[in-house]
Amino acid sequence: MNFDYSDKTKELITRLDTFMQEHIYPVEQAYIEKIHSNSQQENTRWRTPEMMENLKQKARDAGLWNLFLPHEYLPHGAGLTNLEYAPLCELMGRVMWSAEVFNCSAPDTGNMEVLAKYGSEAHKKQWLEPLLRGEIRSAFAMTEPAVASSDATNIETSITKDGDHYVINGRKWYTSGAMNESCKIMVVMGKNDPTAARHQQQSQILVPMNTPGVSVVRAMAAMGHYDEPVGHAEVLFDNVKVPAANLLVGEGEGxxxxxxxxxxxxxxxxxxxxxxxxxxxxxxxxxxxxxxxxxxxxxxxxxxxxxxxxxxxxxxxxxxxxxxxxxxxxxxxxxxxxxxxxxxxxxxxxxxxxxxxxxxxxxxxxxxxxxxxxxxxxxxxxxxxxxxxxxxxxxxxxxxxxxxxxxxxxx
CATH class of the missing domain: 1.20.140.10 (Butyryl-CoA Dehydrogenase, subunit A, domain 3)
Incomplete structure (x- = not known):
């Protein structure tokens, strides 16, 4: 293994570090204070501060956007390998909230990769493209309070076929991103066939946040931190009905x-x-x-x-x-x-x-x-x-x- 970064990576490290020095570190405390101020009011608690949009535009202008996306997703990202992205992601990690500035924050990165790899053309147009542009945010609903979710096959949320729709029932928690006002879409993992082989029982399906039957029960704290304005939610799915086309790949592929x-x-x-x-x-x-x-x-x-x-x-x-x-x-x-x-x-x-x-x-x-x-x-x-x-x-x-x-x- 070559322990020296490529010239391309070194140039991006320099550009990203300069951006952090000029635009992130100077406002780090102000951003945290703004989040704290917003969190005191329920109507602004989960709202991303306006200064984030200004920083995102500066990142776009600087060519530091969607750095996590590999070559196969060009022209939407930087076309970097995992090895090239590693030191850049490390730099972003120095400030907890800075990854969003570059559209490289979880759970959006994982959801964008899922949509890019497994989504239909309709999914990509409706959800992936706005995510790539940083216009919306997303959530990933997998963990459940009633079962040991460390074993993903335990998941009990049901995804049942009903004509040209699927009906979803269950309860999730620590659904990362679901509290944020800009979160518009969830990737939900559930069980569609309990009789199938153990690893073919689950499916993943797209559920818009505004779908009837979706209820955000509460925000979940992690070690006393609520991670405003992104948050982790407990979410109830009560006879949530979505088009069958929202299923990713097919039944049993979750x-x-x-x-x-x-x-x-x-x-x-x-x-x-x-x-x-x-x-x-x-x-x-x-x-x-x-x-x-x-x-x-x-x-x-x-x-x-x-x-x-x-x-x-x-x-x-x-x-x-x-x-x-x-x-x-x-x-x-x-x-x-x-x-x-x-x-x-x-x-x-x-x-x-x-x-x-x-x-x-x-x-x-x-x-x-x-x-x-x-x-x-x-x-x-x-x-x-x-x-x-x-x-x-x-x-x-x-x-x-x-x-x-x-x-x-x-x-």
Whole structure:
């Protein structure tokens, strides 16, 4: 593997970093304060601040738009490989909300990839094109409160054929993106045939947010954070009726679609978490040099130096594994790369949790406050240990695959 970024990637890193320095970091706190202000009023709580639209236009003008889309989706995106996108996604991860500026935020990225790969021409025109232009947002409804959703085959939401329509009944929660005012469409995973083979029982279907029978029950907090203005919703589907044409691919294809969607989504989270952790380390280095305790800067304490060194080592290890996974996906595809994708999904969130926790400790009480981004980034990192499959599932599957592969080689 070549550890040097290509000239194309280096040029994009420079452009993106310059954009962050000029347009994102200077308004970071103002944006957070605006969100907080909006959250005090129910009618504005889930409304994206106007300044986001101004930043998005600047990103479009700068040619920093839809950077996540690979070559097959040109001319809509930058045509980057996973390896080329990795350092850019990491840069965006340094500011929690900045990915939306470049139309590279979850769950929209995964939903756009699903629509581009599995959607009909009608789906693409109605939903994908507005998403690509950043005019609307979307949600992904998979997790359910009544079952262990770490096993996706447990999902109970029903998708029943009724003539030229499907009727959907069930309850979802942590439906990412569904609280936002701009969210217009959900990708919903449910069960259409409980008698089919275990991984052919599920389907995915498009459900507009304004469909009769769709009720947003409440916003769900993650580690005390409601993630305004995007949010995570508990959603009730009560005899929700949509055209049969809204089904993606066909009945029984839901699990396969989910696996195709989650590969890139998982590694994108890991890329962003590298950025979160690196920002935490940078803030810690600044903090320990400026705070005086017991007559000298914290940076003079041996224990602080050791922790800073370990944080750096942990980030570098996770960064290298992320890049190796991205390179493998580019070369061999997501299916062949499943083990290394699982490995980085295990490693990166744990690493980010540990690094950010150390940075919080070095900031003292301030590290837990709204004056720094650390508490919010810790909540994000801890949540990702569950999102897109909990640690235990990835470890179970990775261990199973490694044992199987080793023993098959001995035969």
């Amino acid at each position: 699990f396969a679609i989910a696996q195709g969607r989650l590969g890139p989504g998982r590694i994108h989270h890991c890329m962003r978490l590298i950025g979160c952790a690196q920002r935490a380390l940078d803030l810690a280095c600044k903090r320990v040099e400026s705070r005086i305790a017991f007559g000298q800067p914290l940076s003079k304490q041996q224990s602080i130096r050791e922790r800073i060194a370990q944080m750096h080592c942990d980030i570098e290890q996770a960064r290298l594994l992320t890049l190796k996974a991205a390179d493998s996906m580019d070369r061999y595809g997501n299916k062949v790369s499943r083990d290394i994708i699982a490995a980085i999904k295990i490693v990166a969130p744990k690493m980010a949790c540990n690094v950010i926790d150390q940075a919080i400790q070095m900031h003292g009480a301030g590290g837990t406050s709204q004056d720094f981004i650390l508490a919010a980034t810790y909540a994000y990192a801890r949540t990702i240990r569950l999102a897109d499959g909990p640690d235990e599932v990835h470890m179970m599957q990775l261990g199973r695959n490694l044992i199987k592969d080793f023993n098959s080689c001995q035969e």
